[in-house]
Amino acid sequence: MQVSVLASGSKGNATFVAIDGAKILVDAGISATRIKKALAAENVDAADLDAVLLTHEHRDHVVGLATLSKWYHLPIYSRRKTLASLPISIQQAIASPLLHPVDGAFRLAGLSIMPFSTSHDAADPVGWRLAGSRTVAVCTDLGFVTQTVEAAIDGTDVLVLEANHDPAVLKDGRYPWPLKRRILSNRGHLANADAAWAIARMQHRPKDVFLAHLSQENNTPDLAYETVSGILKGQGIDDVPLHVARQDAAVRLI
DSSP: OEEEEEEOSTTOOEEEEEETTEEEEEOOOSOHHHHHHHHHHTTOOGGGOOEEEOSOOOHHHHTTHHHHHHHHOOOEEEOHHHHHTSOHHHHHHSOGGGEEEOSSOEEETTEEEEEEEOOSSSSSOEEEEEESSSEEEEEOSOSSOOHHHHHHHTTOSEEEEEOOBOHHHHHHSSSOHHHHHHHHSTTSOOBHHHHHHHHHHOSSOOSEEEEEOOOTTTOOHHHHHHHHHHHHHHTTOOOOOEEEOOSSSOEEEO
């Protein structure tokens, strides 16, 4: 198994997952050139990807999709409303046979892949659970952790989970109030402490956790790590390694 968060944050998101020979990209929110180079640094040829899974249609998750599809003709999977809500320029650039709307779990390259609904201000946002001999879940861009999310992330070997902001930093920051309200809402982004409690509540916790989609304005890597690890230790949980994803470089687990 190989998991590499190629980039994560408000400027772009892409995560590479390899399980049992299957090679999957979750989101393509950075340029296709950067994705290609980042994968090459992981000793992966982008042409060998089996598919791209989209969490939702926001720019920081799809900006590289059109060029990536043009270069490699990769199949793209997401909810029907998400595919229909992609920017028109992206829809026009991608051949329709490459777009695969999905509702429930399906098989791909030997893996069982399951989309699960998340609470975010997009058309029909999802997280993804990829299961073979190991199991990985990618769950970012959610205002709160629903029972559906709890069930989907439980029992994973690796979890990529949003730890977007510190509410106090956000409230005292320079963002306009409507944007602050959006981020803090149930359809916004997950705070550091909420990520920690989501991990603490898991019946079967993962072997590794990536803290992802950190806000550059309302969070820091140290603050995210200290908040989440502090809450976990306070609950007597000290056996879950935390890896803080970065916007400008890949963070890997092999």
